[in-house]
Amino acid sequence: xxxxxxxxxxxxxxxxxxxxxSRGSLLSVTYNQQRDDLTSEKRRANRMEDLEIQIDKLxxxxxxxxxxxxxxxxxxxKPLPSLPPTPSPVPLPDLPSSSLSRxxxxxxxxxxxxxxxxPVPPTRPELVPSPVPSTRPESVPSPLPISxxxxxxxxxxxxxxxxxxxIWSTEPLPVDEKAYYKKCQQYYDITQMPxxxxxxxxxxxxxxxxxxxxxxxxxxxxxxxxxESFLNNIRNILNIDDITISKIQSxxxxxxxxxxxxxxxxxxxxxxxxxxxxxxxxxLKMLGMLKVLFMYMGDIETLDETLKFRSxxxxxxxxxxxxxxxxxxxxxxxxxxxxRSSYPYFCPIGWQRFSFYITDNFYEKFKGWSVCxxxxxxxxxxxxxxxxxxxxxxxxxxxGIYASQSIIYTAHPRYSEIKKIESINEQNFFKxxxxxxxxxxxxxxxxxxxxxxxxxxxxxxAIIDPNINNDVIEWLIDSKGKPVMDFNDPxxxxxxxxxxxRVTDNHPGLLPESQWWYNTFSPDSSQWEIMGFDFKGxxxxxxNGDTCNIIFN
Numbered sequence: 001x002x003x004x005x006x007x008x009x010x011x012x013x014x015x016x017x018x019x020x021x022s023r024g025s026l027l028s029v030t031y032n033q034q035r036d037d038l039t040s041e042k043r044r045a046n047r048m049e050d051l052e053i054q055i056d057k058l059x060x061x062x063x064x065x066x067x068x069x070x071x072x073x074x075x076x077x078k079p080l081p082s083l084p085p086t087p088s089p090v091p092l093p094d095l096p097s098s099s100l101s102r103x104x105x106x107x108x109x110x111x112x113x114x115x116x117x118x119p120v121p122p123t124r125p126e127l128v129p130s131p132v133p134s135t136r137p138e139s140v141p142s143p144l145p146i147s148x149x150x151x152x153x154x155x156x157x158x159x160x161x162x163x164x165x166x167i168w169s170t171e172p173l174p175v176d177e178k179a180y181y182k183k184c185q186q187y188y189d190i191t192q193m194p195x196x197x198x199x200x201x202x203x204x205x206x207x208x209x210x211x212x213x214x215x216x217x218x219x220x221x222x223x224x225x226x227x228e229s230f231l232n233n234i235r236n237i238l239n240i241d242d243i244t245i246s247k248i249q250s251x252x253x254x255x256x257x258x259x260x261x262x263x264x265x266x267x268x269x270x271x272x273x274x275x276x277x278x279x280x281x282x283x284l285k286m287l288g289m290l291k292v293l294f295m296y297m298g299d300i301e302t303l304d305e306t307l308k309f310r311s312x313x314x315x316x317x318x319x320x321x322x323x324x325x326x327x328x329x330x331x332x333x334x335x336x337x338x339x340r341s342s343y344p345y346f347c348p349i350g351w352q353r354f355s356f357y358i359t360d361n362f363y364e365k366f367k368g369w370s371v372c373x374x375x376x377x378x379x380x381x382x383x384x385x386x387x388x389x390x391x392x393x394x395x396x397x398x399x400g401i402y403a404s405q406s407i408i409y410t411a412h413p414r415y416s417e418i419k420k421i422e423s424i425n426e427q428n429f430f431k432x433x434x435x436x437x438x439x440x441x442x443x444x445x446x447x448x449x450x451x452x453x454x455x456x457x458x459x460x461x462a463i464i465d466p467n468i469n470n471d472v473i474e475w476l477i478d479s480k481g482k483p484v485m486d487f488n489d490p491x492x493x494x495x496x497x498x499x500x501x502r503v504t505d506n507h508p509g510l511l512p513e514s515q516w517w518y519n520t521f522s523p524d525s526s527q528w529e530i531m532g533f534d535f536k537g538x539x540x541x542x543x544n545g546d547t548c549n550i551i552f553n
Contacts, residue, residue, distance in 0.1 A: 188293035199298025208265030319355035375415030381438030433503035
């Protein structure tokens with residue numbers, strides 16, 4: 001990636017953060033949390049309008065940057081025209097008059113028979129609290145295909161608007177799909193964010209989308225689901241004007257949207273990429289507040305294939321191991337007669353391995369493939385296992401997926417997030433532990449290792465791993481130009497064979513094998529805060545003689 005492209009990406013990320021902050025301010029004003037600063041409804045309405053204009057400008061700038069980055073298009077925008085005066089806010093039903101918001105006139109159709117929907121206005125609606133839930137009828141007809149492109153007004157029906165088709169479906173979810181959503185539910189319960197998936201086809205050169213879809217699965221009963229408010233909230237959070245509901249399935253409530261209808265096939269792909277790269281943790285948490293436990297972007301055909309494949313990912317408990325002196329342990333290179341190429345496999349002491357079933361005759365298919373490790377954030381640990389391995393955003397040796405032959409190096413908090421176990425769901429999942437780290441154990445063929453390089457944490461002369469030299473401790477794996485690697489696929493360039501878990505009763509920075517961490521950054525470096533590492537607090541524990549023990553469940 002050249003410097004110009006890196007600058008564009010940094011600008012895209014910065015604009016995304018600015019949009020998120022502006023939306024947060026808008027929500028605070030909308031829900032009356034800044035009442036002390038806005039003493040009148042008029043000033044409050046003006047502030048809301050200013051924030052909306054600011055969000056629109058930022059979104060337009062971000063979209064232009066993304067178009068330039070992915071299509072090398074030179075876009076010239078004329079200044080935005082002055083907006084007409086905004087009417088006074090209309091009070092929402094069943095809410096106090098202080099909680100006001102300009103609500104979109106977009107309506108979600110109720111079950112009927114005509115194939116026409118009411119048009120979606122060009123204005124962007126705001127997040128609104130759900131009013132009294134709309135009730136789904138007991139019996140509904142089969143869903144009809146819906147396409148919304150033009151504004152239609154009934155002229156030959158005695159001035160009565162046309163009836164609208166049913167978007168509710170009584171079609172049951174397939175067994176594979178249900179199984180997958182159960183995994184997503186567990187992810188959501190722990191992280192309070194949706195698991196996000198995207199069609200990997202959008203990263204192929206020359207691919208075009210006939211129809212772009214957005215699918216959300218909500219942790220809510222159908223009778224309690226208000227489709228109109230949900231549509232408004234999704235439009236606002238994702239900043240998509242061109243979006244309509246095409247189908248709703250009951251059960252866990254699965255909502256399918258048609259998006260970017262006004263764009264051509266190749267432009268749809270660009271828009272999906274833009275949407276995917278704009279999803280910050282803040283936006284995901286906002287989606288989590290809407291009880292969205294799963295979200296997919298791309299074509300429906302790929303989603304169906306992915307769901308079937310993902311539901312079949314299973315644990316392989318006969319290959320689960322605990323690595324310590326009382327369970328599984330060896331010194332130096334493992335001598336078991338299996339071919340792992342020229343890169344030795346050292347004991348990952350202190351970690352517990354949960355093995356995945358990849359394929360029959362594993363050692364025949366992966367003969368000559370080497371063991372490596374990929375660190376990840378706590379929330380990404382479950383997401384990666386279900387959605388694919390994302391290449392590194394920090395570019396040091398080039399584009400691709402970063403891995404290491406050393407689990408000690410991979411355990412650094414820059415690569416493997418240290419998560420404090422706090423919520424009830426986390427405590428139930430990691431019994432008796434206070435901190436947890438995730439690392440992925442993978443297999444890679446030596447031909448797919450693009451670069452073997454020096455550590456990039458700046459440890460100077462500190463010894464990281466006594467088995468591996470600092471100069472050859474970091475690997476760059478060829479991702480074949482795909483920002484999302486479906487690495488549970490046995491035909492992938494890198495295959496995840498297990499999840500390595502380390503649970504401790506105190507901060508892992510107190511472990512003897514972690515002392516090299518303190519050579520990577522100065523005590524006052526902002527990097528510690530960015531990594532969520534309480535440097536001074538852990539340092540004080542060290543001075544007091546506190547220790548850390550590894551817990552195996």
